[in-house]
Amino acid sequence: MLQPTIGLIGLGAMGAGIATTLRRQGHELRVCDAQPGRAQDFAAEGGLACATPAETAAGCDVLVSVVVNAEQTEAVLFGKHGAAAAMSPGSVFVMCSTVDPSWSTALEARLAEHGILYLDAPISGGAARAASGQMTMMTAGAPAAYEKAGGVLDAMAAKVYRLGDRAGAGSKVKIINQLLAGVHIAAAAEAMALGLREGVDAAALYEVITHSAGNSWMFENRMAHVLAGDYTPLSAVDIFVKDLGLVLDMARASKFPLPLSSTAHQMFMQASSAGFAREDDSAVIKIFPGIDLPAARPTLTDASS
Known part of the structure; x- marks a missing residue:
């Protein structure tokens, strides 16, 4: 054919x-x-x-x-x-x-x-x-x-x-996937922020968590961006403002409670309104006060200049 x-x-x-x-x-x-x-x-x-x-x-x-x-x-x-x-x-x-x-x-x-x-x-x-x-x-x-x-x-x-x-079933399953993705990113950011606030070495924390029961794919993937100080958007903060909004809209139609999704949505909304809308979604960590985030790693060009 x-x-x-x-x-x-x-x-x-x-x-x-x-x-x-x-x-x-x-x-x-x-x-x-x-x-x-x-x-x-x-x-x-x-x-x-x-x-x-x-x-x-x-x-x-x-x-x-x-x-x-x-x-x-x-x-x-x-x-x-x-x-x-x-x-x-x-x-x-x-x-x-x-x-x-x-x-x-x-x-x-x-x-x-x-x-x-x-x-x-x-x-x-x-x-x-x-x-x-x-x-x-x-x-x-x-x-x-x-x-x-x-x-x-x-x-x-x-x-x-x-x-x-x-049509419809594919989008419903994707929205449920995005519920988990958004909540996991928000939770990963919260965990890393607490570690930084408590003076834990960020790289050591990342190493331990990614080899322990608390790990998630989103923690392993997105907190690597935080460690690198690189918020170049692969998936932007505003994507999860949109996607978690869709999650809540779908649940609202059937009056189904989603407390974790609601909290994560507010976190991404806060990050967006604070000026991080187009940064990588890991930039949701920037909403936490009193922490010093890892600086961007120098590139070879930066190191030689």
């Missing part, structure tokens, strides 16, 4: 990794990004850079969207030069953002009016796993959508969970 024609919109940290994985496996890609130059830089090593979502979607069997939120997805599909009008009936739109599940359910119906199949397919694992093809996808959609795009999903990720035959 001929390989499907794939378009990918959104070449941020995760999208660029996914695109690289697909290209490495021999797929020809049409790519687009709102930031000037990103698509051209990618296409310099293979692929076709497109100027708009509509141009990207034209002639594609599968269009993958890796943008930040529902608002950006709306723009990709239905904004000026939007992809929906250019997609062929029977093609598949794969939505990889973290969004309100009810919005995702409604999007499936809207796309069906255009004859477009839809997969609710949020992703997890970070930029490095996206680039190595080792990320996780939490997907839901009609069997016909899987029949056409299932091979593309398997090429993108090591784990592709099929959670239902209608």
Whole structure:
């Protein structure tokens, strides 16, 4: 069988990794990004850079969207030069953002009016796993959508969970994952902040915790950023303002209490309002008073200057 024609919109940290994985496996890609130059830089090593979502979607069997939120997805599909009008009936739109599940359910119906199949397919694992093809996808959609795009999903990720035959289930599972991720980052920051306040050597604390029962993937990953004094955003503070907000919105609809999520959300809100919105989400540690955070490690250029 001929390989499907794939378009990918959104070449941020995760999208660029996914695109690289697909290209490495021999797929020809049409790519687009709102930031000037990103698509051209990618296409310099293979692929076709497109100027708009509509141009990207034209002639594609599968269009993958890796943008930040529902608002950006709306723009990709239905904004000026939007992809929906250019997609062929029977093609598949794969939505990889973290969004309100009810919005995702409604999007499936809207796309069906255009004859477009839809997969609710949020992703997890970070930029490095996206680039190595080792990320996780939490997907839901009609069997016909899987029949056409299932091979593309398997090429993108090591784990592709099929959670239902209608949109919404993938987004619900992703939101629950984000509940844990956000709470774990907040708890990791709190633990490291307490250690610093009590005069414990930060590197020693990190070494002990990462080899003890209190460890979590988020402690091990994010507190390494704190030790390095490097808050370059791989996932920004404001991502968890958004994602934990979605967690609370989903629970509020069924009047379900989430005390830990509420506290973590307030911590990220505090960090955002204090000026750390676009820093790495580990910068939530900066809300704690009376601690001296590790300084940024000098680069080779800094050391030699």
